[in-house]
Each structure stands twice: as C-alpha cells, then as structure tokens.
Amino acid sequence: MMDRLLVIHFDPEMPCQSCDYSYFNNNSGEIHEDRRKKIAIVGGGNWGCAIACIVGRTVKAQDHMFQPIVSMWCRDSRKSGDTSPSIADVINCTHENPKYLPGRRIPDNVIATSSLLNACESADILILVVPHQGISKICSELKGKLRKDAYAVSLTKGISSIFENNVIKMQLISDGIEESLGIECSVLMGANLAGEVADGKFCEATIGCKSLVNGEELKNLFATPNFRIRVTADFEAVELCGALKNIVACAAGFADGLGWAYNVKSAIIRLGLLETKKFVEYFYPSSIGHTYFESCGVADLITTCYGGRNRRVAEAFIKSDKQLHEVEHALLKGQSAQGPPTARDVFEMLKNHKLAENFPIFTSVHKVFSGEHGAKELYDSLRNHPEYE
C-alpha cells in the first residue's frame, strides 16, 4: 500500500508541487500528512466518465476536504497483440472517452489507469461504477489491498443471488461488496442519463447510505449547483429502485415497440413502481415508503422508461427477430443492457419464493426475453394486474 505521508520540498511562496494546492503546507516547510480524502473511480464507461466529470470538478472546488487528483480505473479491453493505446492512455492524452462519452471533456485532474490496484490502493473513497457482471472479479482483485478505513459507493445496478444452506437468496450488490472487501458500501442512484450529467445539466440523485457521516461526505463529493443530491438511510430501497427500474424500462420499451399508447406506458411505469415497492417491502420489510418519491424512485424510472438504453434495447428486440445479444451489439457499442439479466435474476428469486404471479410485469419481461411470452401475454399481465383486484 502506498504511504500516506507526502514529502513536500517546497518554496513557501510557491504552491505545492504535488497537487497544485498549497494550503496544507502550512507555510512551515515541514512534512505533513494529507488528511484530505483521496477518490478513486472504478470504471471508465459511459456512466463512470460522466461521474468523473462531476467529481473532477467537485474535488477541486473543495480541496480542503478532497485530494484534487482523482484516479480512474478503466478496463483495458485490448486483445493480445493489439498495439493501439489503452483507453486509459487515450483519456489521459485527450481527456475524453471517444467510445462511451464522446464530446465531453473529462477534467484534467482525473487520471486514468489500467491498473486497478494503482487506482484504488490508497483511496479513501471508491466510486464503483462498473456493470454488475464485472463487480465480483474487481472485488477479488482488491480484496485485502485497500485502506482499512476506506469506504465505497456503488453506482452499479443489478441484484445478486447467493447460495446459503442450499437455498438461493438475494444479495444487494452493495452488501456483496461489503462482504467481499470488508469496507462499508453506500449507493448512489437517480434520474441521471450520463450524457446530460457530463454536460452539467440539472439533474438529481439519491444516496442511500449505511452511515450518515459517510452519506453527508458523499453528498459533498457529488453535489453541484446542478447535480442535486438527497441522502437517505433507506439504502436497500435506493439500490433496488436502481436495479428494478431496468426491468420496468424493458416493459416500456416493449410497449413502444408494439405501438401501445401513452396511457399504457404510464400504467406500466406506475405498476412497475408498485411492483418495485412490493419487492422491497417483501425482502426488506424495514424499508420506508418515501424513497419512491426520491430521484432514485419515480424520477429515475421515468427517465429510464423514456430515455434509457434498456427501453431502446427492448423496443428493438420486440420489433425484430434478432437475438438479444445482436440487438445489444447493434445499439450499445459493446456495452450491455442490465434489464434482461436483472429480469432473469428477479424471476428466479420470485419463483423460488412462489411469488412470480404477484409481480406480473417483472415476470412477463423475463418471459418475453426468454421467448415464453408474446405481446398478448404482456398486455394481459397489465390488464389483469393484481393491483386491480
């Protein structure tokens, strides 16, 4: 692990050479411990780069709290023998991710690296923003190699299942991270399409925190006058809203692809929100109701059902005779939509608890992707929703 003591040889009249900020030299010429929090972003995709645009600015604006250099780990996806530069090198040279967030400048103080360990080992706060599928590999690589007092915030959407005493059980991604890395892990979710966030347009987010102290610190880290944050301790609901919205967005995409109307789509969003609420209340009965009025609830659901990639993929899927992976390949430049695997995981969980019939939208979305349901069954799942009984 890197040493936290910075040895600074400086001219008292000059700013600190290590970080461009002089205040912590204290004008004495002595060695000081830098108590400011160091931030690492784990993931350099579309959302990772958007959040880098935010955090790159907020740490500079709050250099009394945060170290102004932010590390960002970007997966090196080059195949053996590929001599093109890594995505980390491209970002460090051009300050842009031309593949996933073209045209948006990533601040100069965000330094990309292909080495996960270099990015994270001295970090105080890890922002995990990788697809669900990549989380467990990252956790095993980082296990035992982080600062003991570090903590994480997960922006990853999805749910995990684990086997415990031969029974399949649901696990929140944030709980899995905590278990694997031995550090606290909060979540950040909300109505924030990446491009708009990167452009600095007004939007909102919700932090679901495990401890309020860290929740408030994360609020300071992310909040800008245009990126408005609210913090709640109801982290299970926040995280599950973020995961389950992608299933609902697939139903909305099917509705669009089938030419259904505004009323139907609004009913899908409403019934989807109620299924989300029921799901959270079943698996986490201590959750409070107000979270669905937060950005991670109704707002994110609307954004995702109108402007998100899951909607787009589902619309294209139901209109074509292509396989899902072909549709994803055509639309998402190598990234994947989180809705279909989340629908599958949720369906398995519900089936296991004999609850599938109580969640007709979640269930039908999975069955449309798996070929068991067509338009009629999806429509009937709405018309005959238990909400109307």
Next chain:
Amino acid sequence: MMDRLLVIHFDPEMPCQSCDYSYFNNNSGEIHEDRRKKIAIVGGGNWGCAIACIVGRTVKAQDHMFQPIVSMWCRDSRKSGDTSPSIADVINCTHENPKYLPGRRIPDNVIATSSLLNACESADILILVVPHQGISKICSELKGKLRKDAYAVSLTKGISSIFENNVIKMQLISDGIEESLGIECSVLMGANLAGEVADGKFCEATIGCKSLVNGEELKNLFATPNFRIRVTADFEAVELCGALKNIVACAAGFADGLGWAYNVKSAIIRLGLLETKKFVEYFYPSSIGHTYFESCGVADLITTCYGGRNRRVAEAFIKSDKQLHEVEHALLKGQSAQGPPTARDVFEMLKNHKLAENFPIFTSVHKVFSGEHGAKELYDSLRNHPEYE
C-alpha cells in the same frame, strides 16, 4: 321532473320497445317501475365523448343495473342565425363528434341533446365532464331540478376559490357541485388520454368517492376489461391530483420547448408530484399518502407531461412570442388548456397563505404565463427547490 313510471304496452314475445331490453317487463304486461339507474353525461367535448364510448357499452353490458339509454348534453355553440345542425344533432345522426373526437364511433344508445334539463332531470347518476369554467352555469341551471336521490361524478379538472368572511378560500369543484346541487359528488381522474380511451385501449382510472356504495356503483359503471378502475375514499387528493397535474404539465412543456433534457423533465415530474402532495396535505391534512401511487397520481402526471394538451400548449407558448389565447386557438380547436388558469388560481391561493415560495414549480408556471418569469427563473426554481434543503 319526468315520471319514473314507464308505461309499457308490449307483446310478451317481443322485446321492450322503449329500450330494446325486455327483462324488466317480467312477462306480465303490467306497469313496472324501472329501478335501474339512468345515466346522463353532461358535456360532449373530447373527454365527454370518450367517456360516452365507455359508458355506452358498460350500461348495455350491465342492463340489470343501468338503463341502456344514456343521455348526453352537448352545449349548442351555434351563434344566432347559424342554420347548421347542432352538435347534438350531428352526434345523433353520425354517432361521432367530428370536431373533438373524430373517427371514434359513439355507441347508438348514447342520445345527445342540446337541452341540459332534458338530459339530466330524470338521471340517477350525472357524469359531469365540462371545462371548469362552465361548471357554475350548469349548476345554476340544474339547481332544484334533479332527482333528490341522484348523485354526480365529476371528471372536471381545476380548483375553485370562494370568499368566506372576506377571506379567499379554496373549494374543490366536487364540493362546489354538492353545495350548489344538493347531491353527493364523487370524482374520477386518471391516466386516460381521451382518444386512447375511446379506442378501447388499456388504461386506468381512480375514483375518489364520498360514499363507498356509490364508489362501487361508479366502478361498475365505468370499468371494462381494458378500462381498469380503483376506488378510494381519499377524494380530495384524487381531485387535486387531477387539477394540479396540469400545472406540472405546463412546466414539462416549457422544458420541452426550451430543449431541456430527460433528467430535467423527470425532476419536474417528481418535484411536481411532491408539490401536489404538499398542497393536498396543507389544505386537506386528513388525506392519505398512497393516492399518489394511484393512476390519478403518478400515472396521470406522466401521461399529461408527455402526451397532454397542457404540455403542448406550454411548449408552443414558450417557443413563440404569441399570446396564450392565440396558441390555444391554433392548437386546441376552440378548447382551452386548464393548466394556465389553474396555475393562476393556485398562485393566488398560495400567495394568500404566504406559501408561494414553498411551491416553486406551481408559482413559476404561473409567472411564466404572466410574463414575470423567463427560462432562467424557471430553471432556478428547480435547482433551488426546497426539496434539496
């Protein structure tokens, strides 16, 4: 008032000549009282005709409960000397309202009339579906002329203000109807764009009832396999959701007109829903929270903010230098948008209670229409919303 006793001269082998239904003749040739409820629709605009499509079918399908002939009053808007047929005559001949709901067939058992009294005096259930501006004139014409045991259901959106002891006070439209006509008045609101309802597409509605018996009867009257109804006693919230959504839809229309993004629009819908909730809780503290998850809450708000006329009018208004009435004239064929007058009424109410600052979206929408606010002030009303404090 018309006599309720029907004198039926009939051949026991033949169906009843009055209504095409023979079961209540009881095969005896005697005079019978028709205990089935008679329905009158007051209003033949876009939404009135759509609801006539629904109710025309449901009364026929439930002829043990409802008389199969439905009266529909349509305002005769011809000017003196105009020799063209009235809209009621056109509907009775063509079974279509070519101006407000072209291409949708109104069932043959819906009989239109230009006489308000003829339509309503013998009705058991009055479905009031006229613009807010027209309600008080209709109520004064009907006062004292209805069956004593009749009741009403209002589909009208808006809020009224009354003076009481020199103080301006809010009054629900349904309460005003009750006061004026001396009959109970429930409400029906929900995510139902008229054209889609008339086409028999799947959609939902919420009935906010004053008595559960009438609420259940109204559910029978309106519900079809594709028009799904839920009933709640939280009528104040149901009615105010229906009224206030039009203000939020104007904010969404401004956002569209100004080229703002998905995240902003979702934030507007969410914050608008919270302002609605806060407004209801302030003026009707006994209201319950779940109503916002009903169709009249979040679903109607989404439909209206994406597909409704208020959104369309507001978008066109902010993009042009035209007056509001010019924009309405160009877009709405003589109908008007309910959002601007509701925003004005709500603003007056809030100002009177020194609450305007707590409702920045409601307030800013009014001020944009009145020319006091531009895009910047509207944007700031979102970014600095008290919800983020």
